[in-house]
Amino acid sequence: xxxLLINGPCKLNGSVEISKAKNAYLPxxxxxxxxxxxxxxxxxxxxxxxxxxxSLLSQLGIKIEKEGRDIIYTADSITSQEATYDLVKTMRAxxxxxxxxxxxxxxxxxxxxxxxxxxxxPVNLHLENLAKLGAEINIESGYVEAKxxxxxxxxxxxxxxxxxxxxxxxxxxxxxEGTTIMExxxxxxxxxxxxxxxxxxxxxxxxIGTKTITIEGVAELGGCDYEAIGxxxxxxxxxxxxxxxxxxITVTGFxxxxxxxxxxxxxxxxxxxxxxxxxxxxxxxILKGLKLDTAPYPGFPTDVQAQIIALCTQIPGASVxxxxxxxxRFMHIPELKRLGAQISLKxxxxxxxxxxxxxxxxxxxxxxxxxxxxxxxxxxAEGETEIQRIYHLDRGYEKxxxxxxxxxxxxxxxK
Ligand code: UD1
Numbered sequence: 323x324x325x326l327l328i329n330g331p332c333k334l335n336g337s338v339e340i341s342k343a344k345n346a347y348l349p350x351x352x353x354x355x356x357x358x359x360x361x362x363x364x365x366x367x368x369x370x371x372x373x374x375x376x377s378l379l380s381q382l383g384i385k386i387e388k389e390g391r392d393i394i395y396t397a398d399s400i401t402s403q404e405a406t407y408d409l410v411k412t413m414r415a416x417x418x419x420x421x422x423x424x425x426x427x428x429x430x431x432x433x434x435x436x437x438x439x440x441x442x443x444p445v446n447l448h449l450e451n452l453a454k455l456g457a458e459i460n461i462e463s464g465y466v467e468a469k470x471x472x473x474x475x476x477x478x479x480x481x482x483x484x485x486x487x488x489x490x491x492x493x494x495x496x497x498x499e500g501t502t503i504m505e506x507x508x509x510x511x512x513x514x515x516x517x518x519x520x521x522x523x524x525x526x527x528x529x530i531g532t533k534t535i536t537i538e539g540v541a542e543l544g545g546c547d548y549e550a551i552g553x554x555x556x557x558x559x560x561x562x563x564x565x566x567x568x569x570x571i572t573v574t575g576f577x578x579x580x581x582x583x584x585x586x587x588x589x590x591x592x593x594x595x596x597x598x599x600x601x602x603x604x605x606x607x608i609l610k611g612l613k614l615d616t617a618p619y620p621g622f623p624t625d626v627q628a629q630i631i632a633l634c635t636q637i638p639g640a641s642v643x644x645x646x647x648x649x650x651r652f653m654h655i656p657e658l659k660r661l662g663a664q665i666s667l668k669x670x671x672x673x674x675x676x677x678x679x680x681x682x683x684x685x686x687x688x689x690x691x692x693x694x695x696x697x698x699x700x701x702x703a704e705g706e707t708e709i710q711r712i713y714h715l716d717r718g719y720e721k722x723x724x725x726x727x728x729x730x731x732x733x734x735x736x737k
Pocket of ligand 1: 345443444445446447449482483484485486487508510617618619623624625646647648
């Protein structure tokens, strides 16, 4: 198993280009099931989650051709409507094939994802609302089996603005007969990106980027070329790396507006940032303690919670970070404590007393974003930190070691 060796503390400089968002591409890849026409997705990041989704799509019989960084998908005939447990358990985003399969083929069998390292992550909102669109749903032996004689538009109100449920239902509704009105939709930029992709296929969607999305079903969809948005979570991770190491770095290839909430809080805490339309430049800054609570977009993203805690270990004084989205998303804390960080957990909140010198130690990744927090902290710890189980990082950070190396970090991947 690969591991990372990071020698700290280090100073970074230069510029880093962010990859396209995997959390935009994963649902878009499920969307290729909605049409028999070919779809070219551009600059798809080379990530483990993308490979997992490709394996799932090819199990269903979709043709997949790679051309450089582009991938061309053709779902003109499929051989299976079943997403098996062995793939779904490794990546929850697989549940998003349910809506498209049901809409186009009127049948889908998808393994229930089960829990994962960060929490129980139910899918009740996906299922209840697919039923309102006319699906007959049975749960048996760990699988959801859904059938329909044809989906019909309906008025859906989500109890919580779930990203995954909004995506699944929006895709199902594109081929449903009549009008679907979805209220309390997730506002995450990846949801809007999926909607723009579906529009490029010929879907009739309005209200994109608002809490109420209206979809007029169409009989069939066509093909398109599509390039997803830059990865706001990867971008935030590098901006935080710049601030934590007191470095001047430029992070490009994404929309800073997508992380406006974080940037505003950082600036209010003393961060010196130059913010353009498509880049953020960090400068040496002295920050004050932070108090942040994760919330659905446009609030503070749960996917940056671990990395912000890493930043707080470098800010002298007290910070409090509260996790409201997932019940078990603090697995990075015991690892950060091994580096000497002073953090205590009370309920949903982490209390960080920052500014103490940190020392290298062997540590271990537990989930994707937790792993990013370990890397950031290791950049600031004295000595050589060994980070194990970096396959978690490879799920969602393209060429992380190469990108940090090009910024001047002493980071090495070893077998
Ligand atoms: C969540 C994040 C998303 C992030 C992704 C990957 C939020 C709101 N969503 O999306 O930004 O990119 O993780 O880490 O921050 N829930 C239910 N029933 C359901 C679906 C969800 O109760 O059917 C609950 C979940 O338990 C959780 C919350 O809703 O507490 C958010 O879930 P959801 O947005 O669906 O999660 P993801 O789509 O995985």
